[in-house]
Each structure stands twice: as structure tokens, then as C-alpha cells.
Amino acid sequence: MKLREEMPELNAATEWINDEVTKDELLGKATLIHFWSVSCYMCKEAMPEINELRDDYDDELNVVAVHMPRSEDDLNIEVIRSMALGHDITQPIFVDSEHKLTDAFENKYVPAYYVFDEEGKLRHFQAGGTGMQMLKKRLNRVLGKEEK
Template structure:
């Protein structure tokens, strides 16, 4: 069963490796957060990544936290050099967990890439979606969540 809206953000500590930094769970407390699952073999992930990076850049200075979770779909996806190459190619500067054992994916009850989980500043699930159709719904939800967050900070 998929994670329900309002559910607290699961633990991210099950990743097998962290790239672009290390996991500091306290940095997510009180911050709106986007958790994005992707894979190097996922064509839709590659198509949507430039827009996702634009969304990140639009909101990161306003308090948004973002975590990528690389969730391999096949054995060749576990090649860390391929993951690093995609990180470089797409300009992924945010924290990326490599979830080769699918521990993080299981905690999020997620089977899909790409998949998007928005958590509000209280740490509760605000929105979730997967695939290209889900990605189309991400931007309006992200904008709404961030506007709510900024209003609450004023």
C-alpha cells in the first residue's frame, strides 16, 4: 500500500552510500523537503531531471531541502561510476543516497522511478507521485507547499 498523505517522513539512513555530502537528519527538521527517487537506466528520469533541477534552484534559497535517492532497477544500475556520471551530467548538487539494497525505497513504500515525495515543514507527506504523469503534477504542488511554508514564516 502506498504511503498515505500526512505520514511522517521515513528514515533515510538505509542508503548504502551518500554522494554530494553526508546525511544530516537534523537539517530536514522544520524544512519542506522533496525526496526524489531515480535510476541511471530510467529514460523518464533523464527526461525530467533538467526540470527537477530548475525547481530545486527556484526554491532551495527559500528553504526547500532536496534529497535524491538512486534506486537501481537492474544490476547494471549498481555501478557507482554511472551514478556519478549522471550526477555530473545533470548538475545534481544536492545530496544523493545510493539505495542499492532498496532499504530507503522500502521505508517510503516506493517501487517506482521516477518518484517524488513532498514533505511539508512539519515533516508530513504533502504529495506523492510517480512517472511522467506524476511529474506533471509535481510543480504546482511544490509551488503550493512552498507558498504555504513561506506564509507560515512571515
Template sequence: MPMRLGSERPELTGATQWFHEDQLPADLSDKYVLVHFWAVSCHICHETMNDLIKYRDQYKEHGLQLVGVHFPRYEADTNIDKVQEDIAKYGITHPVAIDNLHKMAESFQNEYVPAFFLFDKEGKLFFRTAGDRGFEKLQPKIEQVLGLTQA
């Protein structure tokens, strides 16, 4: 069963490796957190990455913290060199967890890429979605949780 709205944000533990972990605040309380599950073999992930990076930069000053979770769908996705190539290609400077053992995906009750989990300042799930159609709904929800638009 998927994670319900209002659920507590799971701990960001279980990663087999991190990239840009120094960009992850030690304390995420009082932050709006967007957790993004993606995979190097995911075409839609690549199509949406530039816009996601734009959102990261556009809403950072409003308190949005983006955390990527590379969630491999196939054995070939566990190749860290390919992940590093995508990190360089897309200019990913936010923290990225490598979830080769699927521990983070399990804690978020997630089985999709791309998938997006948006948490409010209290650490409660405000919005979740997946796929390209779901991505189309993400920016308005980011603006809503940040208080930049009317509900």
C-alpha cells in the same frame, strides 16, 4: 500499500553510499523536503532531471531541500560509475543516496522511478507522485506547500 498523505517522513538511512552528503542538513526540521527516487536506466528520470534541478535552484531560497535517492531497477544500475556520470552530466549538487539494497525505497514504500515525495515543514507527507505524468503535477504542489500559491 503506498505511503499515505500526512505520514511522517522516514529517516534518510539505509543508503549504501552518499554523494554530496555534506549538502544534507543535519536537522531537516523546519525544511520542506523533496525526496526524488531515480535510476540511471530510467529514460523518464533523464527527461525530467533538468527541470527538477531548476526547481531545486528556484525554490531553495524558500526552504526546499532536494534529496536524491538512486534506486536501481536492474543489476547494471548498481554501477556507481554510471551514477557518478549522471551526477556530473546533470549538475547534481544536492545530496544523493545510493539505495542498492532498497532499504530507503522500503521505508518510503516506493517501487517506482521516477518517484517524488514532498514533505511539509512538520515532516508530514504533503504530496507523492511517480512517472512523467506525475512530474507534471509536482511544481504546483511545491508552490502550494511553500505557500507561494493559493490552495
């Protein structure tokens, strides 16, 4: 995805965990969509910081997780549920076993982070397990806040 492109529709999930949301429900608030996988060590390492952002910005930020399987072993829904529970992923999880949303985002990485403004336009993208300070800085910019 290119900056300022519109958020793809959140449809064609294999399954939703925790809650199901639509793109229309997310508009009006900034949104962080993060791609992760049960077999991704860096995803697990970064999850506490993502959860912290989710909790710190609760009233002003939507957070949606997208589970992107990297192999056949990542397709077991019970393993995904267990991993979500074990890593405190309480936000809606779009299970993308057929890579339909992954393809719509043109995403190739886990972890990957997409920050959209309240109009649903992409304002920041980053991939990899490091750089949480940069992600927080970009979120603050989209939310119109000074550095915390």
C-alpha cells in the same frame, strides 16, 4: 506511504554522493525527495525540471535524490556518479543499492516524487515522468505560495 505520514529516517545508504543529510537536518523546511535510476529514461528527461525546482526554491526547499537501482547493471557507483555529474544533480544523493529506503517509502517507481512539509509530513506523492506542473503546484501549496 500515505499522506501525512512522517518522513522515514535517511539511514542505511549504500553511499552518499555530493553530501550526506539526516532527516533532522531537513526538518524546518519543505523537502522534495525524488527517486531516480541511471537506467530510467524518464528520470533523465525530468531531471532538468527537478534541477530548476532545486535552484528556484533554493532558500526554502530541501531537495534530496535517491538512486534506486532497477537491475544489477544499475549498481555501479562510478556510473551513478557519472550520470549525476552529467545531469547536474548537485543535491545530496542517497544511493539505495539495497532498497532499504525504497522499502521504507514503499516506493515501486522511478521517477517518483515525495513532497514533505516543514514538519516532515508527506503532503504529495506522484510517479512518472510527466506532471511537473502538478508537482510545482503542490510544492507552492506546501510552501504557502501563490501559483508562479
